[in-house]
Amino acid sequence: YAGPAVAESRPHTPLRDRRGYQGMPSVSPIIIESLRVRMERVARRMAIEMARTIPLAEGVGGSSAFGSEVLAACREGVGTLLSLWAESRPPSYSELQQLSRMGGRMANTGVPLDAILRAYRVAALVIWQHVIEVVRNHPEIEAQSVLTAVGPLFDYLDAISVAVSTSYLETRERTRREQDRQYDQFFAEVLGGTADQEMVARAASGGTVLDFPYWVLVS
Numbered sequence: 001y002a003g004p005a006v007a008e009s010r011p012h013t014p015l016r017d018r019r020g021y022q023g024m025p026s027v028s029p030i031i032i033e034s035l036r037v038r039m040e041r042v043a044r045r046m047a048i049e050m051a052r053t054i055p056l057a058e059g060v061g062g063s064s065a066f067g068s069e070v071l072a073a074c075r076e077g078v079g080t081l082l083s084l085w086a087e088s089r090p091p092s093y094s095e096l097q098q099l100s101r102m103g104g105r106m107a108n109t110g111v112p113l114d115a116i117l118r119a120y121r122v123a124a125l126v127i128w129q130h131v132i133e134v135v136r137n138h139p140e141i142e143a144q145s146v147l148t149a150v151g152p153l154f155d156y157l158d159a160i161s162v163a164v165s166t167s168y169l170e171t172r173e174r175t176r177r178e179q180d181r182q183y184d185q186f187f188a189e190v191l192g193g194t195a196d197q198e199m200v201a202r203a204a205s206g207g208t209v210l211d212f213p214y215w216v217l218v219s
Helices: 029-037 039-053 064-087 093-099 101-105 113-137 143-192 197-205
Strands: none
Touching: 029 039, 029 064, 029 113, 029 143, 039 064, 039 113, 064 093, 064 101, 064 113, 064 143, 093 101, 093 143, 101 113, 101 143, 113 143
């Protein structure tokens, strides 16, 4: 008699349970190696398509820094996918945290969240097109191996979408709280007559003349 059953503590996983990860055949080594060899080309194509999909806000401007950041994210994403395929596993929490950084950085640029998620779907399509090309050039690849590649790819996309959305919304909320704090401080200084000359100049540029001190009137 082994005693009463004890509930096993399991770490939170960002993906739904997919029994196929361990039960399905491995992704064809031909598909994996082909993507590994063409990783730079595929990442650059992904970066171009993603940059075209994301409507850049004023001040972002499609600069070389923005393009380099997108390309670096694409390289990282392709590298992670190669690991997932080779090891037949879903992405880890730390990997998703790394890949969600772009969502957080773009939260304050004016780019809507749905546009960012659409860009990630475009990136997944680039990978899918690469798989199709490899299969077309290598008819010896079994159909089951293709299906094994597709499942983790779309699970990967789902997991990234959740991570990016979370990072985006958390960043927006932190920014909103900071703006509220700054507004409160601004009005406290205006009412107390302690606003500095820079603040007075900014208010004047917006058409508001600050004449100190202000008095709070309670009726």
